[in-house]
Amino acid sequence: MPLRNEEPSPGALPHARLIDALVRSLVPVRRPGSPLRRMLGWLVVVAFPGAGLAAVADLKGALSRHAGDPDLVLAAVGSIATAVTAAAAAILATLPDRDPRWALLPAPSLALWIGASVSGAGAAHGAPISLSDACACVGFILGLGVPFALLLAAILRNGYALHPSLSGGLAGLAAASAAASVLGLFHPFAMALNDLALHALAVALLAGAGAGFGRRLLRASA
């Protein structure tokens, strides 16, 4: 497959005009940083508001609640791992030559998060909480998750998403998981089924919005 600078191949002739146009619009481009560096960059920026909120949270109370309930610990580990792996999968999905199966990376941690949360909420101590408290949780996840998701979308725009809905959905999941992880510090009541359902709704809303707006957000600059 030698490169021929002089004579175009016969198959290229019908596309000569497009090739000319593309060559005319060629400008130097800067390659995006490594996926690991981009993911760490997002995590560091996300950690700032997380650390700020942790400073005003009742950390001692949160730790004692987690110490008394292994399901809470597993759910927290699951949500943090989901945020990390979903962000990594979203970034890898913007590199065309990476295996699309990387999109399954957050599946195990998501399963752990859901399993531990359901197990905790199903336990005897999981009495329903008031609707206003549950709605406050949803507001917290959405309020913190939307800027997290927009930040990740800005990072993803350095790449090129062949499946923008998938990348957007993963970005939404990562942002919602990160927000839910921070929420764990401010959650002064045991998990209840209605609370869990609204948490799941908030996560699904963010992931769904990411998938729905993925094309618009990730292709706008393309």
Next chain:
Amino acid sequence: MPVRPAALSGEAALSAAMQAAQIGDAAAYRALLRDCVPVISAMARARGVQGAALDDVVQDTLLTLHRARATYDPARPFLPWLRAITQRRAVDALRRKGRRPQEVHEPLAYEARADDGPMPGDDLARCERATILAAAVAHLPEGQREAIEHIALRELSLEETSTLTGRTKGALKVNFHRGLKALRASLSSRKEGTDA
């Protein structure tokens, strides 16, 4: 010392050309795009794309390659990167084709369905129509011709056409409508002349 693409062969040459294109080497980019065309055609054909859709997939893939060129990592092989893009565009083309309604469950409709294949003389007629249209388009002023070619004939979006031509969307819309009007006038006057 930069590697000259022509001194290499096969995938290494494509990779070197893409690396040169990333820093703005237009000659290497032109050669790369030309050499990618048969490769893309073969990859798309292997995915089951045939006929006129093949050219569409090649053009879509070239456009995507252009937009995604920053994501190519020279430390990795070039062809898997190109193949991933081509396969995605091929799947898009096959889906578009699959969305066209076709009745297959109604026996009468099935029996009465006209053969999709070309009728005798179709190629000649199509060739003649294409020649007439190409001549009419070629006579348009440059701005109108570009708008008609990219938006109507190649079915690119306004945004894509704007990127390719460097014209604003507003200017493209105006040129497109003026071009259509001029084409309509030119082709209808020709038809009237033939009828007479």
